[in-house]
Amino acid sequence: MKYSKATNYALHTILYLIAHAPDRAIGVQQLAGHQKVSPTYLSKILTKLVKAGLIESASGANGGYRLKGKIEDISVLDIIHAVEGTASLFDCHNDDDRCVIRQAMRAAEDEMEEFLKNTKMADLAKKAVAAK
Amino acid sequence: MKYSKATNYALHTILYLIAHAPDRAIGVQQLAGHQKVSPTYLSKILTKLVKAGLIESASGANGGYRLKGKIEDISVLDIIHAVEGTASLFDCHNDDDRCVIRQAMRAAEDEMEEFLKNTKMADLAKKAVAAK
DNA sequence: GCGTGATTACTCGGATACAAGATGTCCGAGTTTGAGCGG
């Protein structure tokens, strides 16, 4: 039970894009350089973000990844869902919808997701700058 | 990023003990029978709960597992921590304590844990009975 | 100067390799209960 490194990379990448290049594309090699990840692997992760509509990719020379629309609205939850999937964290192994444990776990999960949904990446970017 | 089946088994076992045998020991075979798990595997999981002080084991004939003290206080979080460990769900790969992403994730996690800490197994047991 | 083709710098996607953790099984060892047996 841990968040994957992929989620970590994705979050940092978005944060970097918002802070350093809100309106232009940046190559995956440069993005990977800041995080000590292999460019090919990061590319694979970012593809998920593209499919989720959070960013867009530009092929060819001077290509790369760029934020796509409504920057202020990207929440931490959006990124997590794009990378980890939207499946629930807890599944009762006997598929009982009325299982009280399952209900409790779902409620706890919703609590966390609500928090992450209200935490916008743009705010974190500002916070990071202010802390420096 | 998912809760393990082991956590699932542990939660259901505790729930069963509270509902059916708050004061006596029940053999692992009987406990496993209700959940379609192999007794040996369930035993391995329950050992973690014993080490966490939530239940105690009795060796020998008529042995098994029994709830240990203060039944009303066992929370869902206690069990999860016993099985999954208490480590944080999110670790920033560059070990930066001031990482804003890490801070946000920890805060969200705390939100969920607070909820799970306030959800007592005894209450879930009552709820399960009432729903029947 | 201008179009055309080659070169270069990229991303994309699939296939594959590798590692770690979750899941599950097996077996020997220790422990308690209870039955059986002999005095």
Add this chain to the structure above:
DNA sequence: CCGCTCAAACTCGGACATCTTGTATCCGAGTAATCACGC
């Protein structure tokens, strides 16, 4: 009837085997900008 022994029913713990998932790499294909060359 008492006490001893022994077998049965348990849990405990470690050592494996297996399966899934996360992590990472490699390579061929496609794409866009740029450069070189010839007209």
